[in-house]
Amino acid sequence: AQSVTQLGSHVSVSEGALVLLRCNYSSSVPPYLFWYVQYPNQGLQLLLKYTTGATLVKGINGFEAEFKKSETSFHLTKPSAHMSDAAEYFCAVIEYGNNRLAFGKGNQVVVIP
Amino acid sequence: GAVVSQHPSRVICKSGTSVKIECRSLDFQATTMFWYRQFPKKSLMLMATSNEGSKATYEQGVEKDKFLINHASLTLSTLTVTSAHPEDSSFYICSATRDPAYEQYFGPGTRLTVT
Numbered sequence: 462a463q464s465v466t467q468l469g470s471h472v473s474v475s476e477g478a479l480v481l482l483r484c485n486y487s488s489s490v491p492p493y494l495f496w497y498v499q500y501p502n503q504g505l506q507l508l509l510k511y512t513t514g515a516t517l518v519k520g521i522n523g524f525e526a527e528f529k530k531s532e533t534s535f536h537l538t539k540p541s542a543h544m545s546d547a548a549e550y551f552c553a554v555i556e557y558g559n560n561r562l563a564f565g566k567g568n569q570v571v572v573i574p
Numbered sequence: 575g576a577v578v579s580q581h582p583s584r585v586i587c588k589s590g591t592s593v594k595i596e597c598r599s600l601d602f603q604a605t606t607m608f609w610y611r612q613f614p615k616k617s618l619m620l621m622a623t624s625n626e627g628s629k630a631t632y633e634q635g636v637e638k639d640k641f642l643i644n645h646a647s648l649t650l651s652t653l654t655v656t657s658a659h660p661e662d663s664s665f666y667i668c669s670a671t672r673d674p675a676y677e678q679y680f681g682p683g684t685r686l687t688v689t
Contacts, residue, residue: 505680
């Protein structure tokens with residue numbers, strides 16, 4: 462069974478600074494990888510996904526993530542944080558051929574003016 | 575495209591009553607729908623997977639008699655919390671997918687409060 466590790470439940474970042482959220486996964490087969498964002502009392506919105514092909518994936522709101530198979534990682538970055546980026550971020554993985562999304566514990570991002 | 579709705583968005587019910595939550599895929603046919611529960615400040619916990627026309631598959635530890643799931647059509651799944659208790663208060667989120675091994679589209683969630 463796959464698992465997803467997101468370190469640091471709370472992440473504080475200054476407005477304009479780099480946002481970096483780390484995600485590591487364990488999977489015995491090639492995974493599909495996702496980053497979701499959740500605003501208070503709302504569902505999840507897909508930021509970006511990796512299935513096959515180019516390992517650097519660009520998503521919405523200026524976010525991108527890079528799949529590194531050798532490091533089993535899929536870290537999320539954004540060069541310059543905006544106040545509107547304050548939210549909860551979840552990394553998730555589906556193993557190829559498996560129906561279930563496994564979620565990390567999430568990162569609560571706080572943007573400091 | 576790929577919009578999923580949930581109704582109601584918020585519901586308050588008394589202990590011992592039952593409440594039904596609907597999940598609809600508005601612009602696509604969902605072969606599979608998933609129901610999640612999210613506790614405050616926590617990640618999503620998968621409760622069950624439902625395929626249209628067949629019985630739901632529940633995750634370990636989820637009471638199937640308490641959380642009744644019906645997936646009557648390719649665009650509608652319902653979750654009924656029976657004989658609700660305060661500990662059932664939570665945020666319930668559904669997702670739907672065309673391909674169960676691929677991307678899931680999430681609904682906006684339903685906040686259930688049992689008094």
